Amino acid sequence: MIKMPFKTLRLMMYVFIGGYCVFILTPLSWMVFTAFKKRGEIFANPSGLPNELYFGNFERVFSSGIGTYFLNSLITSVFSVTGIVAISTLAAYALARIPFKGRMWVYMFIVASYAVPLHAVLVPMFQLLDGFGLLNTLAGLILPYIAFGIPFTVILLYAFFLEFPKDLEEAAKLDGCSQLRTVFFIVLPLSKPALLSAAIFQVVFVWNEFLIALLILTSKEVKTLPLGLTSFQGQYSSDWGAIMAAVLLSALPIVALYLAMQKHFVRSLTGMGK
Amino acid sequence: MTVLLEQESAARRATPSSIFGTSSIFGWFMVLPALSLFALFILVPFIQTLVYSLYKFGLTSPTKQFVGFSHYLEIVQDDVFWIAFENNIIIAITGIILQIGVGLLLAAILDRGIKRGKSVISAIIFMPIVISTIAIGLLWRLVFDPNTGMIEELFFNMGWSTPMRGWLGDPDIALYAIIFVGFWQYTGFMMIILLAAMQGIPRELYEAAKLDGAGPILSFFNVTLPELRNVLIVCVLITVISAFKVFDLVYVLTSGGPGNSTQVMGSYIVQNAFTIGRMGYANAVSVVLLVIALGLGIVQLRTSRRDR
Numbered sequence: 001m002i003k004m005p006f007k008t009l010r011l012m013m014y015v016f017i018g019g020y021c022v023f024i025l026t027p028l029s030w031m032v033f034t035a036f037k038k039r040g041e042i043f044a045n046p047s048g049l050p051n052e053l054y055f056g057n058f059e060r061v062f063s064s065g066i067g068t069y070f071l072n073s074l075i076t077s078v079f080s081v082t083g084i085v086a087i088s089t090l091a092a093y094a095l096a097r098i099p100f101k102g103r104m105w106v107y108m109f110i111v112a113s114y115a116v117p118l119h120a121v122l123v124p125m126f127q128l129l130d131g132f133g134l135l136n137t138l139a140g141l142i143l144p145y146i147a148f149g150i151p152f153t154v155i156l157l158y159a160f161f162l163e164f165p166k167d168l169e170e171a172a173k174l175d176g177c178s179q180l181r182t183v184f185f186i187v188l189p190l191s192k193p194a195l196l197s198a199a200i201f202q203v204v205f206v207w208n209e210f211l212i213a214l215l216i217l218t219s220k221e222v223k224t225l226p227l228g229l230t231s232f233q234g235q236y237s238s239d240w241g242a243i244m245a246a247v248l249l250s251a252l253p254i255v256a257l258y259l260a261m262q263k264h265f266v267r268s269l270t271g272m273g274k
Numbered sequence: 275m276t277v278l279l280e281q282e283s284a285a286r287r288a289t290p291s292s293i294f295g296t297s298s299i300f301g302w303f304m305v306l307p308a309l310s311l312f313a314l315f316i317l318v319p320f321i322q323t324l325v326y327s328l329y330k331f332g333l334t335s336p337t338k339q340f341v342g343f344s345h346y347l348e349i350v351q352d353d354v355f356w357i358a359f360e361n362n363i364i365i366a367i368t369g370i371i372l373q374i375g376v377g378l379l380l381a382a383i384l385d386r387g388i389k390r391g392k393s394v395i396s397a398i399i400f401m402p403i404v405i406s407t408i409a410i411g412l413l414w415r416l417v418f419d420p421n422t423g424m425i426e427e428l429f430f431n432m433g434w435s436t437p438m439r440g441w442l443g444d445p446d447i448a449l450y451a452i453i454f455v456g457f458w459q460y461t462g463f464m465m466i467i468l469l470a471a472m473q474g475i476p477r478e479l480y481e482a483a484k485l486d487g488a489g490p491i492l493s494f495f496n497v498t499l500p501e502l503r504n505v506l507i508v509c510v511l512i513t514v515i516s517a518f519k520v521f522d523l524v525y526v527l528t529s530g531g532p533g534n535s536t537q538v539m540g541s542y543i544v545q546n547a548f549t550i551g552r553m554g555y556a557n558a559v560s561v562v563l564l565v566i567a568l569g570l571g572i573v574q575l576r577t578s579r580r581d582r
Contacts (some may be wrong), residue, residue: 009490013387020380021398024458028401030424031413046422091308100301106309113316115571117519119540120560123553124322125315147315150308179300208406210522215548226408230526233412240416247409258404262397265404266466 034244042240057245066246069228073207076138076224080145080206085199088153093183096161114151126215140216145206153198160194200261201268207254225250327558332551345558358537361449366517372457374509377464382494385472399462411526414455418442445535448528452536456523464509471505511574518566539563
């Protein structure tokens with residue numbers, strides 16, 4: 001193995017990682033610049049800073065309805081993630097703490113459903129939603145999002161509840177607390193960080209989900225952001241200023257949430273490699 | 275992802291202890307909402323996919339005609355299916371080399387190489403993971419655009435030639451353009467997993483290696499890599515499984531074109547079912563995908579068991 005002075009190696013590491021950060025940031029900053037450029041400038045000066053801040057692209061995007069897509073994504077995310085976390089918490093707690101009969105079967109079933117890829121059940125799911133009259137409704141998105149979000153969340157929370165200290169539950173019992181009350185007033189408040197990690201991971205998933213939305217949403221009033229973006233692309237074809245303004249607006253809330261909650265987000269992801 | 279497999283075996287060994295004693299009704303009551311949604315949206319569609327693959331029917335012609343296994347015989351002779359299958363495999367192999375390789379290097383540097391700016395650097399590198407693949411695909415279409423694209427400009431300035439039909443329009447290049455975007459988006463994901471694992475390596479091992487005269491490069495190969503063996507296997511499996519799930523990026527960048535050169539199994543299923551309207555055939559391709567996914571799941575289960 002080559003031996004080299006530690007300082008040179010450290011310098012090379014900084015250069016490499018700095019270069020990699022530039023590689024990540026260049027397209028992102030390019031998106032921001034393009035969103036503030038006039039059409040002519042995008043062609044004349046593709047990669048430079050904008051000469052002046054031009055807001056026309058954003059005006060066009062707002063007037064063609066990104067607000068509706070935003071609202072739809074927000075409603076879908078709130079209901080889906082609340083549903084996922086509530087249902088998964090109950091199931092994970094029961095599986096980890098209550099020795100009921102058939103528990104192992106339920107757990108195996110959940111692990112097995114995690115392996116089922118979404119693509120592979122598309123046609124029957126489409127027909128199911130059609131049968132319920134849920135095509136072109138947000139409820140038609142929310143229900144499958146909850147179903148597909150549960151396995152990962154149950155698995156994540158199951159690990160947490162297995163390690164939850166027993167003493168607290170015992171103390172509650174001595175004080176005459178019922179099992180249901182113990183779950184709601186003792187266990188849940190102490191599980192907030194775990195629930196938050198699980199929720200944030202699902203927010204990212206639901207906010208960005210595209211395939212189910214593509215299949216079941218056709219009218220403009222119910223489209224979510226990722227789907228809305230593809231229709232902007234069709235509408236403005238090569239109006240890159242407007243497209244990048246729309247992309248920027250759709251990414252901003254999730255990036256802001258991620259930066260604020262980075263710790264929780266990373267925790268939910270590192271669970272995968274444990 | 276392995277977390278679930280480890281827990282599965284942990285759950286088998288351990289009996290959950292409740293101070294409230296056994297209460298089947300209460301337990302079932304709590305898992306009921308999860309189970310009913312699963313049954314409805316995962317189990318029932320799963321079984322229907324198997325059954326429907328034996329029938330011929332369309333989006334607009336819902337009458338089903340039983341055709342037995344003829345869809346499967348057709349798959350064997352379907353060139354586009356094999357292109358899609360091969361593309362999924364190419365995406366998996368390049369993903370292992372690029373995403374895990376570079377992710378490992380980045381994690382090692384963040385773990386032991388540098389002291390300052392760690393949280394800012396990791397925030398930057400993770401960022402593409404939270405942005406929707408559709409948004410990222412649109413952004414990269416701009417980057418690859420033959421008229422205004424950054425890559426075009428870079429190549430022009432360097433005096434290199436660029437493909438005649440653009441980066442996404444050339445059937446020999448388009449798949450690699452998609453792979454490049456995937457690399458940009460997901461390497462940070464591998465980095466997080468590997469970094470978390472590296473931080474769990476006992477520091478004494480590094481100190482011992484240092485006493486033996488090992489520099490940082492030697493201790494990476496003699497301490498870090500062997501300690502990461504299991505996590506690296508997990509990363510390879512995650513990469514292969516996600517390679518077979520690719521859809522959004524292909525949809526927004528090329529829709530499987532030009533020709534069928536960037537078709538993957540996911541896009542081929544969607545195209546057959548909802549564009550061409552061959553629902554039964556799409557289901558047969560889905561079954562092949564399910565078999566692969568469940569096969570990979572079993573491999574993962576075995577790997578995590580052997581380590582115990």
